[in-house]
Amino acid sequence: SQTIHQWPATLVQPVGSPLSLECTVEGTSNPNLYWYRQAAGRGLQLLFYSVGIGQISSEVPQNLSASRPQDRQFILSSKKLLLSDSGFYLCAWMARVDTEAFFGQGTRLTVV
Amino acid sequence: AQSVTQLDSQVPVFEEAPVELRCNYSSSVSVYLFWYVQYPNQGLQLLLKYLSGSTLVKGINGFEAEFNKSQTSFHLRKPSVHISDTAEYFCAVSGGFQKLVFGTGTRLLVSP
Numbered sequence: 001s002q003t004i005h006q007w008p009a010t011l012v013q014p015v016g017s018p019l020s021l022e023c024t025v026e027g028t029s030n031p032n033l034y035w036y037r038q039a040a041g042r043g044l045q046l047l048f049y050s051v052g053i054g055q056i057s058s059e060v061p062q063n064l065s066a067s068r069p070q071d072r073q074f075i076l077s078s079k080k081l082l083l084s085d086s087g088f089y090l091c092a093w094m095a096r097v098d099t100e101a102f103f104g105q106g107t108r109l110t111v112v
Numbered sequence: 113a114q115s116v117t118q119l120d121s122q123v124p125v126f127e128e129a130p131v132e133l134r135c136n137y138s139s140s141v142s143v144y145l146f147w148y149v150q151y152p153n154q155g156l157q158l159l160l161k162y163l164s165g166s167t168l169v170k171g172i173n174g175f176e177a178e179f180n181k182s183q184t185s186f187h188l189r190k191p192s193v194h195i196s197d198t199a200e201y202f203c204a205v206s207g208g209f210q211k212l213v214f215g216t217g218t219r220l221l222v223s224p
Contacts, residue, residue, distance in 0.1 A: 032212075041121065041216065042216055043202060043215055043217040044214035044217075046211065046214070049210065049211055051210045094206070097206040097208075097210055097212070098144045098161075098163050100146075100158045100161070101156075101158075101204075103155045104155075106155070
């Protein structure tokens with residue numbers, strides 16, 4: 001069966017420090033991968049998505065970047081965190097756009 | 113571009129009453145439509161989806177939704193809600209651009 005792993009679950013980072021959140025999927029090949037940020041009143045904001053290795057589409061210009069170095073690995077990064085980067089980050093995968101999306105457990109990021 | 117609008121941020125309702133959660137979408141291509149539910153402190157779970165065919169879609173837990181192309185809507189309904197239906201509900205759209213875009217969510221509050 002397919003599973004999705006996202007870590008860490010919680011993270012407290014100082015302003016100006018780098019960030020790396022990792023998401024991996026097991027049990028499927030060539031999935032569509034997505035990074036979201038969930039905030040109260042704003043729902044799930046799509047940050048990045050990828051349909052293949054090295055293919056990244058950015059939805060929201062900001063202080064973050066994403067990479068897909070392997071088929072089932074999706075990484076969310078920042079070189080220098082801002083206070084406004086605090087939030088709950090979710091990784092998700094879909095086999096195709098007409099199938100169900102499966103979500104990781106999320107990472108609660110607090111920038112201090 | 114694809115977008116989803118959930119006009120109601122919160123819907124209070126009494127137990128055993130009917131409920132409708134509204135969702136409108138915008139897209140320049142054919143879309144697939146989804147409703148997800150997020151119970152407190154849990155991940156997102158698929159309630160139902162519309163791909164094609166019959167415009168009335170039935171999902172889990174007694175929920176159903178109707179696709180209306182002319183009004184670009186996909187409203188979620190349940191004829192009689194339970195306390196356990198208290199959760200946040202997200203409408204989502206995907207399509208030809210491989211994106212999966214969510215609305216801002218509607219918090220359903222069921223009281224006795």
